[in-house]
Amino acid sequence: MESLKHDTFLINLECPACGATYEATELNTVCKVAECQSTLFPRYDTAKTFDKGLLKGRPANMWRYWEMLPVLDANHIVSMGEGFTPLLPVINLDEDIAGNQVFFKNEAGNPTGSFKARGISMAVSKAKELGVKTIAIPTAGNAGGALSAYAARAGMKAVVYMPKLTPQLFKDECRLYGADLTEIDGNISDCGKLIHEQAAEKGWFPISTLREPYRVEGKKTMGYEIAEQLNWEVPDVIFYPTGGGTGLIGIWKAFKEMAALGWIGDKRPRMVAVQSESCDGIVNAFNEGSASATFVDGGFTIANGLRVPKSYADKEILKALKESCGTALTISDAEMEAGVKQLAQTQGILMAPEGAALWLAYKKLKVAHWIKPGETVVMVNTGSGYKYLENIKY
Numbered sequence: 001m002e003s004l005k006h007d008t009f010l011i012n013l014e015c016p017a018c019g020a021t022y023e024a025t026e027l028n029t030v031c032k033v034a035e036c037q038s039t040l041f042p043r044y045d046t047a048k049t050f051d052k053g054l055l056k057g058r059p060a061n062m063w064r065y066w067e068m069l070p071v072l073d074a075n076h077i078v079s080m081g082e083g084f085t086p087l088l089p090v091i092n093l094d095e096d097i098a099g100n101q102v103f104f105k106n107e108a109g110n111p112t113g114s115f116k117a118r119g120i121s122m123a124v125s126k127a128k129e130l131g132v133k134t135i136a137i138p139t140a141g142n143a144g145g146a147l148s149a150y151a152a153r154a155g156m157k158a159v160v161y162m163p164k165l166t167p168q169l170f171k172d173e174c175r176l177y178g179a180d181l182t183e184i185d186g187n188i189s190d191c192g193k194l195i196h197e198q199a200a201e202k203g204w205f206p207i208s209t210l211r212e213p214y215r216v217e218g219k220k221t222m223g224y225e226i227a228e229q230l231n232w233e234v235p236d237v238i239f240y241p242t243g244g245g246t247g248l249i250g251i252w253k254a255f256k257e258m259a260a261l262g263w264i265g266d267k268r269p270r271m272v273a274v275q276s277e278s279c280d281g282i283v284n285a286f287n288e289g290s291a292s293a294t295f296v297d298g299g300f301t302i303a304n305g306l307r308v309p310k311s312y313a314d315k316e317i318l319k320a321l322k323e324s325c326g327t328a329l330t331i332s333d334a335e336m337e338a339g340v341k342q343l344a345q346t347q348g349i350l351m352a353p354e355g356a357a358l359w360l361a362y363k364k365l366k367v368a369h370w371i372k373p374g375e376t377v378v379m380v381n382t383g384s385g386y387k388y389l390e391n392i393k394y
């Protein structure tokens, strides 16, 4: 068979905190400098020519941007067609959106029903390329299901640690895909601690959010797609439900990369982080003008993807919010539940509460005149609401 080798522009991995660099041909987690341990980010040679017109004939999935993705040999790609999800205009709510163009980037149709498929497809592909056999993840729900599915497809073993309070369906799918699932009486940070304590001894490769360099590369493709689907017009505002912050950091990275490639001009979107009232560490830090967040866990929220007491890359999230002239705000569970219903009944999309939260956040920022007439707004509906139904009353 003809080799699928494509040409990635990947150079290496770089630490944004201390500048150390690492080879992408070796298995890496975080920066090895003892007092640093920051997230590492893949860097690409954007001086090379990449005509965006080339995209036209390519497959409608996230791998269409392969030059700007980290897999060295396309034979290692573990894909189920994730990405290139539709950018749907908000309809039937004309009074609320008057004066704006408002879209949902609907990630619900990805394999396993959330945008986690993007990051996990990328991380599993790279792990396969680098010889990993057992891959482990602490998860608030969706990432566990995605890893279980992609590991099954890759012929790897998946180890998943998930809070006991997560709705049952998130657990069932992991077990059905053949993962080794452990339920933990605690939050995702507790799950992460347990995984990292055992990983070396058990031979697991952990891919905790932003403690592994490639999930963010999968999620950044949402930024490329938003620009491509808006015909390379950069939107004014992007709303993102922020747990670990991978997607927010990734989308911001994508816009920088597209500018470096000459695909877009100087305009950047203002990034908005939306959190649950129960886990609002980023919102607090943003409001206080702090460069880092503190640990906050107010307990259960129906938006389990947002129950992240502290992101490993809090500094990078806050930097993106500041650089982009963005903002951050919280939404309550009651508001999210009302949002899920309103959007189901007007858009015909049963969204994850995390995605519905963005609609409430948009309405608040519009009333506050933070969103101005004429602006184009994109909200990332990160997942399907189907797995959450035991917590949504109707």
Ligand SMILES: *Cc1c(COP(=O)(O)O)cnc(C)c1O
Pocket: 114, 116, 141, 142, 143, 209, 241, 242, 243, 244, 245, 246, 247, 248, 305, 306, 352, 354, 355, 382, 383
């Ligand atoms: C994981 C998850 C989030 C949070 O994503 P991060 O990129 O880690 O901030 C939001 N929504 C849903 C549905 C999720 O599964």
Ligand SMILES: [Zn+2]
Pocket: 015, 016, 017, 018, 019, 020, 031, 032, 033, 036, 037, 038
């Ligand atoms: Zn470093």
